[in-house]
Amino acid sequence: VIQLFTVFLVATGTIERWWIIPLAVLVSLYALFADLPSATLYFIRAVPIFVAIPLTSYFDNFNLWRIFSGLVFLRWFFDYRAELIDKLRSALARPKAIFKKYPLLVCFAGFILASILSLIGADLFIGLKRLIFILNLSLIAPVIFTLIRDQKLSLPLVFKNIIYAGVIVMAVGVIQLISAYLVDFWTFMEYWARMVQYGFYGFEWSGIAYTSNTWFAYLSDQLSLRVFSTLPDSHSFPVVLLFVLPALFAMAVYPVLQKLGSNLTLKRLYLTRGNLLMLLIPSAYLLLILSGTRGIWLASLAPLVIAPFALRFLKSHDNKNIFKYLISFWLLFFMLFTVAWPIFSSNQFQIAKSEGDELFKKRIRSILDLGETSNLGRILIWKETVRSIGQNPLFGVGIGNFPVILGQGQDTSRAGSSAHNLYLHIAAETGLLGLIFALGALLLVLWGGWVVFRDSSDYRAKLYGLAWFLYFLWILAYLMTDAVLFDERAFLMFVINASIIWALKKEVSTAAVPTS
Numbered sequence: 021v022i023q024l025f026t027v028f029l030v031a032t033g034t035i036e037r038w039w040i041i042p043l044a045v046l047v048s049l050y051a052l053f054a055d056l057p058s059a060t061l062y063f064i065r066a067v068p069i070f071v072a073i074p075l076t077s078y079f080d081n082f083n084l085w086r087i088f089s090g091l092v093f094l095r096w097f098f099d100y101r102a103e104l105i106d107k108l109r110s111a112l113a114r115p116k117a118i119f120k121k122y123p124l125l126v127c128f129a130g131f132i133l134a135s136i137l138s139l140i141g142a143d144l145f146i147g148l149k150r151l152i153f154i155l156n157l158s159l160i161a162p163v164i165f166t167l168i169r170d171q172k173l174s175l176p177l178v179f180k181n182i183i184y185a186g187v188i189v190m191a192v193g194v195i196q197l198i199s200a201y202l203v204d205f206w207t208f209m210e211y212w213a214r215m216v217q218y219g220f221y222g223f224e225w226s227g228i229a230y231t232s233n234t235w236f237a238y239l240s241d242q243l244s245l246r247v248f249s250t251l252p253d254s255h256s257f258p259v260v261l262l263f264v265l266p267a268l269f270a271m272a273v274y275p276v277l278q279k280l281g282s283n284l285t286l287k288r289l290y291l292t293r294g295n296l297l298m299l300l301i302p303s304a305y306l307l308l309i310l311s312g313t314r315g316i317w318l319a320s321l322a323p324l325v326i327a328p329f330a331l332r333f334l335k336s337h338d339n340k341n342i343f344k345y346l347i348s349f350w351l352l353f354f355m356l357f358t359v360a361w362p363i364f365s366s367n368q369f370q371i372a373k374s375e376g377d378e379l380f381k382k383r384i385r386s387i388l389d390l391g392e393t394s395n396l397g398r399i400l401i402w403k404e405t406v407r408s409i410g411q412n413p414l415f416g417v418g419i420g421n422f423p424v425i426l427g428q429g430q431d432t433s434r435a436g437s438s439a440h441n442l443y444l445h446i447a448a449e450t451g452l453l454g455l456i457f458a459l460g461a462l463l464l465v466l467w468g469g470w471v472v473f474r475d476s477s478d479y480r481a482k483l484y485g486l487a488w489f490l491y492f493l494w495i496l497a498y499l500m501t502d503a504v505l506f507d508e509r510a511f512l513m514f515v516i517n518a519s520i521i522w523a524l525k526k527e528v529s530t531a532a533v534p535t536s
Contacts, residue, residue, distance in 0.1 A: 023047060024188075027069045030219040037074050037219055044073050044084050051091040056099065057172050059092050060163055065181040067512050068188045068250050068260075072222040081222030083508065086156050093159035100166060124522055127461035128158070134454035135419040142418020150420030157511045164519035169526060175480055178520060179267040183297070185513075186264030186304070193249035193257070193307050197363075200245040205369040220250060229253075237312045237364070242373045244364050246312030256507040258311040261304050262495050263513035266469075266487035268304070269346065270480050272297035277342070277479040284338040289345045305353045309360040315501035317384070322497035323490045324350060330470075330489075339474060339482075346486055398440045398501065401426065405439040405448045416451040438506075442499035445506075465518045466492050468525040475528040488521055 026043045029035045051059050063085070070085035097104070111118050119126045132151070139147040167173040199208060209230060218226035229235075234253050236243040246254035276292045277284065308316060327347050334340045367373050408417060408425045417424055423437045425448060439445035447455040469492060472485030495505075504510055 023066060024069055027071055027219070030071070031216045033215050037080075040071055040073055040084075040219075041075075044087065047084060048087055048091060051088045052095070056092070056095055056163070057167055059088075059095070060160070060167060060173065061177060061181045063088055063092060063160060064164075064178065064516055065184040065188075067185050067509055067516075068192075071220050074222070077223075081224060083221075085508070085512065089156065089159045092163055096163040096166070124461060124464050124518075127457045127464060130457035131450070131454055131461065134415075134450045134457055138415045138418045138450045138454065140415055140418075142421045143424075146420045147418045153508075154511075157508060158515055160512070161515050161519045164516060165523045168520060168523035175478075175484070175520075176271070179271050179480070179484070182264055182267035182513075182516065183271060183300070186261065186268065187300070189249045189251070189257070189260055189264070190300070190303060190307055193247045193310075196249060197245060197247055197310065200368040201366075203369070205243075205371070208369060216250070217252070221252060225252065242371070243369070244312065245310075245368055247307055247310045251509060252507065254311045254313055255315075255502055255504045256510045258308045258313050258316045259495060259498070259504055259507075259510045260513050261308055262316075262491045263510070263517055265301070265304060265491050266484050266517065268297060268300055269487040270484035271295075272301060273346070273483050274480045277483070282338065284341045286341050286344055289341060301349065302352060302356060306356050306359060308353070309356055310363060312364070314384075315498050316494075319494050319497035319501075320350065320353060323347065323493045326493055334474065336474075342473075342482065343486060346483075346490060401440055402444060405441070405444045409444070409447050409452070412448075412451065414451045414453065416447065416449045416454065419449045419454075422449055438503040440502055442503045442505055445503040462496065465521055466496065468518075468521040472521060472524045472528055476524065481524050481528075485521065485524065488517060492517075 023043060026035075026039055030037055030039060050062065054062070066088075067085070070083055070088070072081045072083050073087075074080040075082060111122075132155070135147075135151055135154075139151075164173070164178075168175070168178065196212065199211070203211070212235075213226055213230040217229045221229075229252065235246055235248055237246055248254040248257045251257040251260060272294050276289060276294050279292055280288055324347070327343070331340060331343060334343060365373065404425055422439065422445060425439075426437065428437055439448055443455060443459070446458045450458075466489060469485045469488035473482050473489060474485075476482045476485060499505055505514060
């Protein structure tokens, strides 16, 4: 509550930004002295409101989550050091069994190794900064995994805290949308870029946000807001929402399955009422649409394409109906475009739109228009990236060094210089070896969701596993047009969810092994 209140006051300009420093001290003390499960839950729900600490006027973008995750990790390490040493000895004694026992860890370690090798001949300082950043983002993973595995964190509590984070993001998104109807364009930019983004991300990003104008959809002199909430842009915002939805479905739909028990017919599923959390699902869908991110709209088709094939692999009648029930929510998503249409087409920033309807239609049509400016730019970047991969297939140009492919300065990486395709971006920076390990990790986590859904006897875990499988498919498809997973909050939400899935997968896999 103290952090939320302080961040709100800083974001509104009520108090000076230096108040973040005593807040950082207070939050760090909590990370050190609260019990480990409580500190971990705090981290999960605070992801949207971790802010940059103004250490000096030249170094004001070091985020609070980096300190908090480091402290929680150190506490976890000392608590579990005996187990870690024992597992290390066991792994060294039987190195061939490492991949079978720890495939996800092997893929992550392989990616880190490929990233280190990619720094041969690259900008070492930039590369090491990027590598440390990724490691820092990943520190919370073993903490969440072991706490869930050892049943020190209950699933309902973890899911509730993910939902709390989602509600914060959604609430700010709604406030942001309302503000577009109350103030003019320049007042909006002054507040959200010069004040809110400055408070959250520091001076450098505030300037980038103010000048880049990526928060709007344009048609001639007409524009509409693309909702971004507390996130840096309207690309990371919908991805964070998609990462929240599995936990939301697990908590919202669980009462339905609990009431029905066995023999889950589709008719009974549709006629049984869930809880009030169900209302957040269409709200999240609408905000996904209002982000105006065309790649997100198009990528929503990926789970629908996979669904008929996935159903063939399900033997349980109940599992098939649960799958059909959750995939039917896509119809609600598409129906909400009719609600988004008048919002997107209405007058905003005190500017009348003579062609409001045309703005929304044009944005939808432009998804497949290869001649559209944004799409054309992406295609040119993809071509340059593929050319670079061909020239540097083994080690890439170096992790964090992507701007050199486009002949840009290293300072443009913070402004969003990327391949606009996660897979091409990874291959270009770390080589094909890095891409293989990264794809291995992503697919293992995706498969983990399917296994949890298929094999778990816990309805809450089952729902979460299926929702993760469907919505992570959506995200993976979107990442063919964006490298936004490397945004710190999107990556943190990925790590949190991946850790939960892997802990649940281990639980169902262990339960499936017969004991003598």
